[in-house]
Amino acid sequence: MQYEIVLPADYDMAIVERRIAERGTATDDWPGLGLKAYAVRRAGRHGSAVNAYAPFYFWRDPAGLNSFLYGPFRSIATDFGRPPVRHWIGAALHRSGDVTATPVFATREVRALPPHTPPGPAVEEVLGALHVGAGAHCEAVAVDPHRWEVVRHTLWTEPPSRLDPSWTCFDVLHVSAPHLAELPTGRLW
Template identity: 25%
Template structure:
């Protein structure tokens, strides 16, 4: 499996309705995409979720074939044409735990951290699993790590907006495509 995400920082006066309309009109094009476990169309809206406007889709691919088809088969060209060349973050899923109502999630929290140098990584997966938030409102959890950068991100999916966190960690989910 492969995790993939790009972050498009938009101007502070950008009308986020443009992104909402884009996803409403085109989000279903990745529904049933071969090799895709899921794609979440994520945004952060200035003064609502963040200090800036961001479009940052998150993909989990079952294998590299689907991802390659998406990137090199013309589908990603729409991002290039609309937003320019984007750096794509790639990682390996360590944990994917999706409940039945994951498909109805409307918000996601992303928490990122570094994997510090240590003499053994044997306990790392267990420490991440233990650190996963146990939250009754959570309908899905994903942890993706990147050994090239020695970083990891944990994603927590919710039906309702989670409270009590920094705005910079919460995304709105506009659509979830399943492969």
């Protein structure tokens, strides 16, 4: 899942950075959480036109997601208003060699599935272009069957040397990964 709180271009992102520094460890042992990347976008950095706080999560089970949304998420809603929360059905997860390295960068790619195309082959095509290796920490591919979109979230231990213009890029300020090792890997169907 991911929510993105877009902030004014002149917003002092040090406020968000402080929030993450003070509260980020609260999810370091969250039940049911595979991984949370405390991600931000900054206007003028990596092609971003906006400032945003946009964490994303890989959940081990719906109970963990529910306990977060119906509990601590209220502080987000109180401080920033209640943002829409995107959620997808997992299609694959791949971890690279050194998952103990700390991710500092993330990319998101969203691709609409072509109309009248069976979803399986379209998802397989995305899976064939994974970034395993070359600085990638882990990567999740998921599907929104309402919009028929495939999303690929990749965490990187360093920004890639080439940024694809179709990617949305994020700086990662903290990662909580209490149950990452327990998430199933590979193709999930």
